[in-house]
Amino acid sequence: MSEHDxxxxxxxxxxxxxxxxxxxxxxGEAVALHIEKWEGIWIRxxxxxxxxxxxxxxxxxxxxxxxxxxxxxxxNPATLNDEGNPFATPGIRELAPGKxxxxxxxxxxxxxxxxxxxxxxxxxxFYVTARDVIHGIKIAGTNVNMMALPGxxxxxxxxxxxxxxxxxxxxxxxxxxxxxxxGHHTMYGQITILPAEGAAETAQVTSE
Amino acid sequence: MSVxxxxxxxxxxxxxxxxxxxKDLKFADRLAGLNILVGVxxxxxxxxxxxxxxxxxxxVLDIYPWLNPVIKTYYQGLTLHGALNAIVWTTFFICGFFTxxxxxxxxxxxxxxxxxxxxxxxxxxxxxxxxxxxxxxNASVLYTFYPPLMADWAFYLGLTLLVVGSWVVGYSMYFxxxxxxxxxxxxxxxxxxxxxxITMVLWQIATLxxxxxxxxxxxxxxxxxxxxxxxxxxxxxxxxxxxWWFGHPLVYFWLLPAYVSWYGMLPAQTNGKMFSEPLARLVxxxxxxxxxxxxxxxxxxxxGIPEIWKYIHMIFTFGVGxxxxxxxxxxxxxxxxxxxxxxxxxxLRWIGRLNWGDPSYAAQNxxxxxxxxxxxxxxxxxxxxVNMATHxxxxxxxxxxxxxxxxxxLTFFGIAYWLVPKLTGHKLFxxxxxxxxxxxxxxxxxxxxxxYHTLGLxxxxxxxxxxxxxxxxxxxxxxxxxxSVLGIAFLTISATLFFAIMLFTLIxxxxxxxxxxMPVAQPADPTPAPKWLDTWWxxxxxxxxxxxLSYGPMLFQLIRDAEFWSKGIRxx
Numbered sequence: 001m002s003e004h005d006x007x008x009x010x011x012x013x014x015x016x017x018x019x020x021x022x023x024x025x026x027x028g029e030a031v032a033l034h035i036e037k038w039e040g041i042w043i044r045x046x047x048x049x050x051x052x053x054x055x056x057x058x059x060x061x062x063x064x065x066x067x068x069x070x071x072x073x074x075x076n077p078a079t080l081n082d083e084g085n086p087f088a089t090p091g092i093r094e095l096a097p098g099k100x101x102x103x104x105x106x107x108x109x110x111x112x113x114x115x116x117x118x119x120x121x122x123x124x125x126f127y128v129t130a131r132d133v134i135h136g137i138k139i140a141g142t143n144v145n146m147m148a149l150p151g152x153x154x155x156x157x158x159x160x161x162x163x164x165x166x167x168x169x170x171x172x173x174x175x176x177x178x179x180x181x182x183g184h185h186t187m188y189g190q191i192t193i194l195p196a197e198g199a200a201e202t203a204q205v206t207s208e
Numbered sequence: 209m210s211v212x213x214x215x216x217x218x219x220x221x222x223x224x225x226x227x228x229x230x231k232d233l234k235f236a237d238r239l240a241g242l243n244i245l246v247g248v249x250x251x252x253x254x255x256x257x258x259x260x261x262x263x264x265x266x267x268v269l270d271i272y273p274w275l276n277p278v279i280k281t282y283y284q285g286l287t288l289h290g291a292l293n294a295i296v297w298t299t300f301f302i303c304g305f306f307t308x309x310x311x312x313x314x315x316x317x318x319x320x321x322x323x324x325x326x327x328x329x330x331x332x333x334x335x336x337x338x339x340x341x342x343x344x345x346n347a348s349v350l351y352t353f354y355p356p357l358m359a360d361w362a363f364y365l366g367l368t369l370l371v372v373g374s375w376v377v378g379y380s381m382y383f384x385x386x387x388x389x390x391x392x393x394x395x396x397x398x399x400x401x402x403x404x405x406i407t408m409v410l411w412q413i414a415t416l417x418x419x420x421x422x423x424x425x426x427x428x429x430x431x432x433x434x435x436x437x438x439x440x441x442x443x444x445x446x447x448x449x450x451x452w453w454f455g456h457p458l459v460y461f462w463l464l465p466a467y468v469s470w471y472g473m474l475p476a477q478t479n480g481k482m483f484s485e486p487l488a489r490l491v492x493x494x495x496x497x498x499x500x501x502x503x504x505x506x507x508x509x510x511x512g513i514p515e516i517w518k519y520i521h522m523i524f525t526f527g528v529g530x531x532x533x534x535x536x537x538x539x540x541x542x543x544x545x546x547x548x549x550x551x552x553x554x555x556l557r558w559i560g561r562l563n564w565g566d567p568s569y570a571a572q573n574x575x576x577x578x579x580x581x582x583x584x585x586x587x588x589x590x591x592x593x594v595n596m597a598t599h600x601x602x603x604x605x606x607x608x609x610x611x612x613x614x615x616x617x618l619t620f621f622g623i624a625y626w627l628v629p630k631l632t633g634h635k636l637f638x639x640x641x642x643x644x645x646x647x648x649x650x651x652x653x654x655x656x657x658x659x660y661h662t663l664g665l666x667x668x669x670x671x672x673x674x675x676x677x678x679x680x681x682x683x684x685x686x687x688x689x690x691x692s693v694l695g696i697a698f699l700t701i702s703a704t705l706f707f708a709i710m711l712f713t714l715i716x717x718x719x720x721x722x723x724x725x726m727p728v729a730q731p732a733d734p735t736p737a738p739k740w741l742d743t744w745w746x747x748x749x750x751x752x753x754x755x756x757l758s759y760g761p762m763l764f765q766l767i768r769d770a771e772f773w774s775k776g777i778r779x780x
Contacts, residue, residue, distance in 0.1 A: 033486050033738050039537060046533035050526045057522065057592045066593040068508045070515040076773050108779050133356050133779055134444055136509070136600050140668040145596040147510045149444045150356060150774045154511035167680050171600035171670035173350050175357070175779025178272075178280045185674040 069146050069154045077131050077150040080105060087129055092116060104128045106135035106148040108174055109182045114189035118160055119196040125157045136172035139191065147172060166191040225316065225391045232317035236307050239324055241631040243304025244624065246332065247297045248710050251617075254292030255703045257285040262656070262696040265675045266689040280345040282674040283780060288342055290351030294462075294612055296335060299370065301620050302465045303331070303377045306404045308627065309468070310381050312726050313400035319387045323380035331373030338366025348780040350672060352451065353426070355442045358776025361430035364422050371415050378408030396736050399485060400472040400728065406492045406747075407464040410457055410499055413751060417453025417503075425450075429776045441772025445512045449766055452503035453759060460499040460528075462612045464492065466575065466619035470539045474572050475729035477626075478563035480546025482729045484538050486737035491531040491538070493747045498528035500751065501758030508595045517762050518592065524758060525590040532583055539576070545732060567642030571622030574650040575615050578657075582610030585661065603664025604671050606657040614653045621646065621706055628713055630724040637712035641705055648702035656695025659688040 035043065060066060080087045086103045090112040093101045098121055105112040106128060118124060128137055130148040138145040139158060146154040160166070169188040176183025257279070263269040264282060272282055279285045307324060311317065318324055340362055341347040347359035385397070385405050397405075425440075425447055432439035471488040475481055482488060504521035507513055544558060552558025563569040585607040589595055598604065629636045636642060663669040663685055675681060740746065 033490070033741070034484075034733065034735060035487065036484060039484055039487065039541070042537040043534060046530060046537075049533070050530055053587065053591070054523055054526050057594070058519075061519075061593050066596065068515055068518055068593055068596065069511050070518075071512050074512070074769075074771065076771070078773060132777060134354050134448075136670075138600065138668050138670070143593070143596045145509050145599045147448075147507075147600075149448070149511055151443065151771055152445055152511040154509075167668075169668065169670050169673075169680060171673070172354070173283060173286075173357075173672045176281055176283055176674065177780060178276070178345075183674070183677075184283070185678040188678075188680050 066143050067156070069156055072127070072155040073153040074151055075129055075153055077129070080129070080131055086127070092118075098122050100124045102126050104137075105131055106137065106170065106174075106187075107131035108133065109170075109176075109184060109187045111137070111168065111170070111187065111189040116189065116191045117194060118191070119194050120163050121159070121161055121196050122193070123157065123159045125155065128154045133174050134172050135170050135174050135187070137168050138171050139168045140166050142166065144168075160191070160193045163193045163195045166193065222393050223387075223391050226387070228311070228315055228317055232311065232321075235321055236311040236318065236324075237631050239328055240304040240308035240627070242328060243300045243307065243331075244628065244631070246335070247300030247304065248624075248707070250292040250296035250300065250335075252703075252707050254289050254297060255699075257289040258293070259696055259700050259703075260285060261289060262692060266693045267676045267681070268693055270676055278343075281348065281780065282677075283350070284342070284345045284348040286672060287348050287350050291338070291342065293617075294351055294608075295367075295370070298462050298612065298616060298620075299374050300331065301624075302407075302461065303327070303374055305465055305620070305623060305627065306381065306408070307377065308631075309400050309473075309726060310384070310404050313398045313404075313472075313728070314384065314388050315398070316384060316388045316391070318380055319383040320380060323376055323383070327373045327376035327380060329373075330376060331370050334366045334369025334371075334373055336366070337369060338363050340366075345780070352455070354451070355426060355429070355444055355447050356774040356776050358426075358430060358778060361427060361434055364426045364430055368419070368422050368427070371419065375412055375415070378405075378412055381405050381408055396742050399482070399488060400468055402489060402742070403464070403468045403472060403492045406496050407461065407468070409748065410464070410496050410751075411461045413500055413755065414454050414457030414461065417450045418455075421447050421450035421454075439775055442774040442776060443766070443770040443772055444774055445510065446766045446770050448507060448510060449503070449513070449763065452506040453500065454503075455506055456502050457499040459608075459611060460495055462616040464495060466572075466616050467491070467535060469572060469619055469623055470535070470576065471542070472729055473623075473727040474539070474569065475542040475546055476727040477566060477569045477572075478543055478546035479549045480542050480544070480729065481732040483541035483545060483732055485731035485733070486741050487534060487538055489737050489741040491534050493741065494531040495528065496747050496751045497754060498524055498531075501754045502528055503759075504762075505590050505592075505595070508592060509599045512766075513762065520758060522590060522592045524754070526587075529583070529587055529590070536580070536583075542729065542732075543573070565639075565643075567636070567639055567646055568622045568625035570643055571625065571646035571649075572619045574646055575618035575622065578610050578618065578650065578653055579615035581657070582607060582615055585610065598664055600671055601664030602660040602669045602671050606660030606662075606664060609653055609660070610657045614649070614657075618646065618649050618653075621649070624710065626724055626727070628710060629720060630726070632714055633720055634713050634716060635718040635720055637709055637716055637718070641709050645702050645705035645709060648698045648705065652695045652698030652700075652702055654695070656692050656699060659692035659695060663688045663692075 079085055082088060087105050090103045090105050095101060100118060100122055102116060102124055104126060107130065126144060128146060128148045129152065130150045132150065135148040137148060142158040144156045144158045146156055148154055167188055167190055170184060174184045174187065260271050261282065341360035342363065347363035349357040349359045353359060382405065385401065425442055429439045429442055471482060502521050502525040504513060504518045505525045508518050543562060547558035547561040550561045552561030562573060589598060589607060625636055625642050667682065667685055669685060
């Protein structure tokens with residue numbers, strides 16, 4: 001039957017409302033958007049949820065001080081070894097008892113430094129930059145999770161209360177040569193948090 | 209104009225509609241078929257490499273030493289896995305599906321069919337150009353190709369051609385849409401035609417970012433050693449920002465074709481109707497508005513971008529979640545109409561009466577269920593500082609295997625189960641295998657993604673890493689790794705089934721019993737959508753304005769302060 005050839009497979013009604021080009025109802029009249037009752041309720045719920053989520057995040061960001069990295073500083077990766085450059089001697093700087101800064105260089109395929117030690121309760125600010133390609137660093141068990149970009153300094157602060165070891169692992173692909181013993185997947189470091197002498201007693205006293 | 213001839217003058221004011229002939233349809237079908245063929249071939253390689261990666265992570269099998277003549281490293285495989293699955297499979301399938309559906313929906317031949325042909329050729333040339341360095345381990349930069357990682361120039365050129373080709377698929381649709389509009393000035397654009405055109409416009413806006421990155425930064429640097437001029441250097445942050453201008457709307461380019469099917473076709477596959485056709489249009493317009501000004505939520509962990517801009521993009525990201533929340537109601541309501549028409553009763557018992565026996569339907573409904581989890585995970589990822597817990601951990605691949613890997617891919621499988629028989633004229637081989645394929649994918653992804661989400665969240669296990677060889681591998685991960693292997697086992701069976709079904713449907717000459725017609729869901733309420741939901745300028749201008757507002761100041765600053773200190777390097 002000729003009705004079954006390809007040209008007629010698509011019945012005119014199949015395309016929605018638009019198929020009668022001179023349909024009076026569609027002729028530029030201002031037709032209001034009709035929304036069914038329960039659909040309207042759901043839309044309000046969805047809008048409400050969206051607002052609540054944004055509010056919750058805003059409050060959390062402002063009150064708990066869990067922050068994301070911002071614009072800190074720029075640094076030419078070619079100058080990282082220059083005298084006076086803080087990244088030329090990567091490592092820990094003690095600012096005050098229990099307060100530290102760490103200058104760290106991420107490079108193929110290790111972190112400088114890759115071993116860190118602090119007493120429990122230390123507040124540590126990390127400054128991380130990359131020498132060659134993009135790297136990433138997430139310190140397990142903390143909210144420190146940053147990209148390390150050549151030309152940029154990434155900064156976040158963490159407080160280490162619980163003694164133990166915390167890995168920091170490169171989480172951005174940074175290369176690997178077939179058969180080589182090292183590569184992106186071997187790039188990591190370790191933070192050891194030592195029980196603070198005296199601090200443990202204090203903690204006990206306050207908890208009782 | 210004579211006084212008494214107003215109506216006839218009106219008629220003459222616009223050209224007469226051009227009828228759609230069997231020849232036009234045949235042309236569109238041939239292009240659609242070729243596109244889908246390329247997509248499925250790409251997926252077959254990409255999926256296989258995924259299996260190897262999963263088994264490596266779990267220390268079940270490190271196959272890479274044996275693959276060495278073909279695939280040098282895990283990361284070369286990972287590059288192919290990401291590029292072939294997330295870029296090639298999706299883009300070719302979408303371009304094929306849209307070419308097929310757009311022409312039928314708008315009920316008019318393509319204005320310039322040769323444009324669509326050129327588009328396909330450019331895309332294939334691009335794919336082959338990029339494939340050469342990827343297969344030769346000269347472009348193992350993963351599918352995000354963040355500089356200063358520097359691939360062979362052919363990789364960037366090939367990607368550019370692939371993207372430009374997909375633009376031209378869009379141009380062919382825009383010209384046709386425009387011609388149709390001239391011929392039908394007062395009609396509402398049919399939903400499927402409108403929604404697919406909006407998706408291609410969104411893609412056009414989105415890809416401008418990555419086009420700028422490739423043309424102004426990556427290609428010049430990659431070509432410098434070849435052509436013998438000094439490399440101009442790279443600003444990694446500027447490049448990441450341009451990449452993520454593209455990187456997030458990319459996910460809507462994957463998702464919206466699935467939405468076209470869920471809204472515009474799937475209800476008809478279960479005797480349902482579009483619950484609220486005007487709202488479906490609104491959803492697509494909202495995606496056009498909000499899909500691009502959100503890219504910084506992929507850069508929460510980046511230095512160099514002030515927190516306030518990350519915060520602003522977070523708000524827009526929640527804005528782009530909103531149309532998906534509407535979809536959750538409206539699509540389900542459309543399906544419920546169908547289930548009740550099929551005798552479904554009760555508050556929830558009707559779900560059993562959906563058309564579960566049809567593999568095309570079942571696959572897409574299962575894709576939706578997985579997308580619920582994908583959507584929730586997405587909201588968590590978008591949540592600014594909460595993202596610090598999940599950024600670049602295994603949580604992220606866990607997430608996007610539910611979205612692009614399930615919501616999109618499983619839906620495309622479902623579409624293929626009516627579209628490929630339609631295009632080949634052959635019966636699906638077979639209904640039961642296809643049903644098994646859909647369910648094994650569903651359970652496979654459920655286990656796999658649950659395992660990866662957990663590994664990321666609980667143990668900060670990094671993504672895109674050859675974990676089996678890492679010194680920090682922990683036995684704590686074992687339960688989740690075993691769960692992921694269970695998922696991979698299901699997925700391997702499922703993918704094998706899919707390729708077998710496609711192959712045997714194509715080659716076995718089992719003629720169709722009756723002709724297949726594209727499923728088109730009719731609106732439950734025949735009142736046409738208001739005109740503002742069929743009008744481009746407010747939405748298109750709004751989208752451009754939002755992009756300028758959300759990206760303009762920061763991009764201006766990044767370009768003004770750009771330091772091209774970095775040189776491209778090869779570290780693989």
